[in-house]
Amino acid sequence: MNLERYNYSSINHFKEYEFYSEGPKGKIRKTIRFTKLNDETPTIYNLGFGDKHADTGLVDDNVVTDNKDRSKVLATVAYSVIEFSKHHDNPFIIATGSTPARTRLYQMGIAGLLEEIKIDFQLYGWADSGWQSFQRKINYKAFLIKKNK
Helix, strand or coil, rough: CCCCCCCCCEEEECCCEEEEEEEEEEEEEEEEEEEEEECCCCCCEEEEEEEEEECCCCEEECCCCCCCCCHHHHHHHHHHHHHHHHCCCCCEEECCCHHHHHHHHHHHHHHCCCCHHHHEEEEEEECCEEEECCCCCCHHHCEEEEEEE
């Protein structure tokens, strides 16, 4: 992928990434966090993402920043998935939006890059019938991705 993105720093053994969104609302600190969900094989990590509160350090995935840089922010998240996959034992990564509208936004971003994603990753969507290979024009509730071997 060759998308414009923000530079980020990695902490916690490549399980957390931080960067700043820059736009009309100023510089807003963002955090991407991969949280291990199980100890079995295959290992599954949840991808969480949001604004990091300056005082508490908590990550808010419900805030609407509207800093006019959505594509650049989503590209940064996508690059963090690639980076995370390089440093961990080929886990599955699950992601969903904090609202149905955000899940739909993520789906549109994925669909726009689907051919590029499929070169290096297996991609699935959760629909009413369960997990299936990701296809355009199907509304999914969650996404699962794994790097190709």
